[in-house]
């Protein structure tokens with residue numbers, strides 16, 4: 001991401017989301033329709049001061065954005081925020097189990113806490129949740145394929161992944177940019193995800209190894 005260049009290629013749209021017309025969803029939510037509000041604010045008799053044409057341009061925030069925006073649109077907007085990519089993994093019944101997660105963020109320095117958001121539909125999180133220790137590896141720029149594999153439906157996601165496991169069961173990806181040895185401290189429900197707060201017991205990094213960057217639904221590196 002060499003983002004220090006001069007002018008953006010596309011003309012910038014004026015700030016803020018484009019207002020959307022009141023749709024069926026807004027009316028279902030029980031709020032007053034444009035017609036209702038026009039009638040209430042108008043005189044008890046005589047001509048309606050607001051024409052139908054004007055009424056059709058009245059805008060209102062929809063009841064919920066997820067009701068009127070597809071998950072594809074939501075993902076696209078969220079993916080405007082560049083992130084790193086982590087591998088969250090542990091030994092389960094002696095075998096490495098894990099997944100790729102870009103929702104990782106640092107939370108607290110004292111105590112040392114980090115968090116990851118886990119999809120409630122994930123088949124892997126319920127397996128990891130019971131682990132005493134989990135490894136979080138911050139994937140390196142050259143580990144795009146590792147990320148793909150750790151997010152695939154493959155039976156053995158670690159088949160071609162170079163990893164090491166600690167005696168406590170945390171699993172780390174070799175060659176990553178950084179590693180955090182964690183246990184689960186708290187789980188907070190948040191919509192269709194859980195926010196997992198991890199206590200960090202040990203950590204290390206290799207500053208010479210550039211991280212993998214996930215942005216606009218694609219993989220990037222800080223080198224460009």
Ligand SMILES: Cc1cc2nc3c(=O)[nH]c(=O)nc-3n(C[C@H](O)[C@H](O)[C@H](O)COP(=O)(O)O)c2cc1C
Pocket residue numbers: 085099100101102103104116117118119121122123124125147148150151152214
């Ligand atoms: C770049 C990337 C980031 C991801 N981030 C998350 C995440 O933060 N949380 C999550 O639950 N799943 C995330 N996933 C999806 C998981 O890696 C995995 O594909 C998903 O959990 C489905 O597999 P499962 O049912 O075995 O868990 C991400 C996938 C990719 C490719």
